[in-house]
Amino acid sequence: MGRWEPGAGGRLREAALTLYLEHGFEQTMVADIAERAGVTARTFFRHFADKREVLFDRSSELEEKALAALEAAPATASTLELVAAALDAVADVIGQDRELARKRHAVIMANADLRERELIKLADMSAALADGLRRRGIGGTEASLATEAGSAVYRVAFQRWVDATDGLDLHDAIHRSFAQLRALTAAN
Known part of the structure; x- marks a missing residue:
């Protein structure tokens, strides 16, 4: 997983929306989003404070x-x-x-x-x-x-x-x- 890959924020947003629609917001974890986006959970938190902020950032x-x-x-x-x-x-x-x-x-x-x-x-x-x-x-x-x-x-x-x-x-x-x-x- 690339630590500083360009476009990580957009990939995280897209991955989160896809997972929220597939599995529901509550059932989707930050680790799931990061994995789908091809980054680490730590990278997720560089872009978003929590999984809600993907929707409201x-x-x-x-x-x-x-x-x-x-x-x-x-x-x-x-x-x-x-x-x-x-x-x-x-x-x-x-x-x-x-x-x-x-x-x-x-x-x-x-x-x-x-x-x-x-x-x-x-x-x-x-x-x-x-x-x-x-x-x-x-x-x-x-x-x-x-x-x-x-x-x-x-x-x-x-x-x-x-x-x-x-x-x-x-x-x-x-x-x-x-x-x-x-x-x-x-x-x-």
């Missing part, structure tokens, strides 16, 4: 990109347009590989602890975006409401995207979900 990258998009948005953008810009940045990363997203989603949905962790990560992202909105001068209640609505829009759009059998793009799914939310609120 990009959370901070997503948050950084979302906040950067929010900060780069025009001063004239509405609060929901700012949230939409942040979600578009997330879609730029997640939306590149639907099959990977489907596999990851299937593993998470099959395990209650992973579903909880996913919701916590989404809540953390929502709180970070609300803080970003406040830094732009948006009031606390409006910022929180907009990011929570954005979180719901993202979850619905993501599910629509992973379930799609056509060429639906994650960006399009997000924009359609925002349009539906606007229609719902305008109708009431």
Whole structure:
């Protein structure tokens, strides 16, 4: 097993997802993942803190990109347009590989602890975006409401995207979900 082989992180991620789908998250051990990836368990821990982080290791990258998009948005953008810009940045990363997203989603949905962790990560992202909105001068209640609505829009759009059998793009799914939310609120 190569200690410093290039691409070990990607191989570990692929091996973990495959094993989680084949045997279940709980039944898969770090040693199994490392063996499948052709590295040592020690190499695994150089890349990931634990076997859950294989699924969640990009959370901070997503948050950084979302906040950067929010900060780069025009001063004239509405609060929901700012949230939409942040979600578009997330879609730029997640939306590149639907099959990977489907596999990851299937593993998470099959395990209650992973579903909880996913919701916590989404809540953390929502709180970070609300803080970003406040830094732009948006009031606390409006910022929180907009990011929570954005979180719901993202979850619905993501599910629509992973379930799609056509060429639906994650960006399009997000924009359609925002349009539906606007229609719902305008109708009431």
